[in-house]
Amino acid sequence: MAAGQPGVSALGLARSENPAIPSLADIRASARRTLSVEARGLAALGEAIEGELGEALDAAIGLVEQAKGRVIVTGLGKSGHIGRKIAATLASTGTPALFLHAAEASHGDLGMVTQDDTLLAISWSGETSELGDIVHYAGRFGVPLIALTSNAESTLGRAADIALVLPRVEEACPNGLAPTTSTLLQLALGDALAVALLERRGFSASDFRVFHPGGKLGARLLKVADLMHQDTEMPLVRLGTAMSEVLIEITGKRFGCCGVVDDAGKLAGIVTDGDLRRHMSGELLVTPVERVMTSSPFVVDPFEMASVALGQMNRRPVPITVVFAVEEGRPVGILHIHDILRAGVV
Incomplete structure (x- = not known):
């Protein structure tokens, strides 16, 4: 590399010739800011539960309880990753669930969804285009649709039977771009939904053992x-x-x-x-x-x-x-x- 030429990262992105290296104090301050921003987001979610979000959550739990089939969780990008975790948590706590990749749905995977199922679609903006075919399918075949979004007036929010509307919060990312606080809120509400259903079903440690036979957790649950x-x-x-x-x-x-x-x-x-x-x-x-x-x-x-x-x-x-x-x-x-x-x- 020629002297004075700016460096290039592994991804080909230009970087400063003499980048300022954050000190340990700077790194810890950054971590504290991230946690502080996300804690405020969780506090806002807790407050929202006391209002319309709480009423919508009650309705969502009632809808899932009455369903004969599974909860089909779908989403794309970071929301998709959160969706996989929510589906896994539901399945392991007594609520049959699976994850449907939003992009793959349009290429045959919609065949996984039946009229006995309930769809849980996750999109912070509510405008994820890849969810369009899933929303259309739900409307056409009468599959109940629950939206997890921050925008009640979005395409997804308006199409849903029940909209779980998250509070608009500040992202921990200093650029306000990388999903951080927003995905934390999605995950937290998914956990709240799963635990509430667990408690409503009377799901015990003995039941938990059935779905967790392996590893340290399985050993702890042996009788x-x-x-x-x-x-x-x-x-x-x-x-x-x-x-x-x-x-x-x-x-x-x-x-x-x-x-x-x-x-x-x-x-x-x-x-x-x-x-x-x-x-x-x-x-x-x-x-x-x-x-x-x-x-x-x-x-x-x-x-x-x-x-x-x-x-x-x-x-x-x-x-x-x-x-x-x-x-x-x-x-x-x-x-x-x-x-x-x-x-x-x-």
Whole structure:
């Protein structure tokens, strides 16, 4: 590069020969300004919810609840990226949803949309031309259309059955061009819609587990029943059993303990290594189990979250490493702390 010639970026855009390099203080000040501008935008959204936007949101939630089909979210550009996230959040929280690319819709993908569905179209200006065919399709076939826009009088806003009109806010971009605060508001209102529907449907952590079986989140949502050992794997003896047989059961099942059941099959007690140490004598092997066991042991529900069970085990006066799961007093499984940790539950 010749001396004095301005530099060129990777995109071919001219830059200053001696650009001013922002200091760390300048960078942090810029970050604070961005967050401040976006925080004001969110505050304006919160205020709008108290008025007409809130009423429109109520109507949108009612419309989605009554629909037999899915929520089809569509948009283009940054609004499209936000739309993908909204569709994913809806789908993972109990509201069937998918994303429809606005440009691809005109080339066959409109076939995804049925009259049982509800369309959620996102455009800050409300004038995204690629949404035109989708709006026309919705009107022609009677597909309910919800608009997420900042302009109620736009083409999209006027065509929609329900318009979720966002407040006009300042973009965090210093040029006022790059969608920043505007996309944050779109995402925030999408989250508000998804969470409200979640709560209206009574969508629980157990339901959430169905859609999130993998990864750390899936592990956190595992139930005791998903991890416990059942049937012949459980170390169990009946009341009246001699301790010589109890020791054989403990050794054979390798949980370091043994449950004791009564004639009705209900858990009456448990024998642990601590019980054995406390009753160690020459007559231990011929002693009936009920004279050694700990009565009314700590148990868990098989449908309890494994993470909750782990916390309860750790919070015992003397932390325990194994616990029986019972239903109506009867043992249905046994869970070791190693089972929980191997599954990634922490």
